[in-house]
Amino acid sequence: MEEGLGQQLGDLTNLDQYVKTHTVLIENMIKPSVGGSDAALGVFLQHVYAAHLETSPGQQVTDLSNLDQYVKTHTVLIENMLKPLSGSNVTSC
Numbered sequence: 001m002e003e004g005l006g007q008q009l010g011d012l013t014n015l016d017q018y019v020k021t022h023t024v025l026i027e028n029m030i031k032p033s034v035g036g037s038d039a040a041l042g043v044f045l046q047h048v049y050a051a052h053l054e055t056s057p058g059q060q061v062t063d064l065s066n067l068d069q070y071v072k073t074h075t076v077l078i079e080n081m082l083k084p085l086s087g088s089n090v091t092s093c
Contacts, residue, residue, distance in 0.1 A: 019053060039084035047077050 003011070012018055026048070031041050051073075052060065064070055 023048070023053070037084045040081045043077065043080045043084075 023045070027041060027045060030044055051063070055063075
C-alpha cells in the first residue's frame, strides 16, 4: 500500500527474496493459530514448501484434479499439525 506499483514489480522480480519474505509472513500469521507450536508450524511449512513452492502451478492443478488424493493429503496435513498441539494421536477424532 505504501509502495508504488513499479517498486512492487521490482520486488517481485527478485523471486527468491519475495518467496522468503512471504513465507515468513505466512509463518508469523499461522503461528498464533497453532498455539505457538513450532512443531505444528513446521509440519505446515514443510507442506507449503514441498507441495506448493517446489511444485509447478501445472503440477498443482493436476494434483487438485485428483480430488480424493488431495483431500487425503490435506487431512493428513491437518492431523499432523494437531498432534503436537494435543500431545496425542488424533486419528480417532
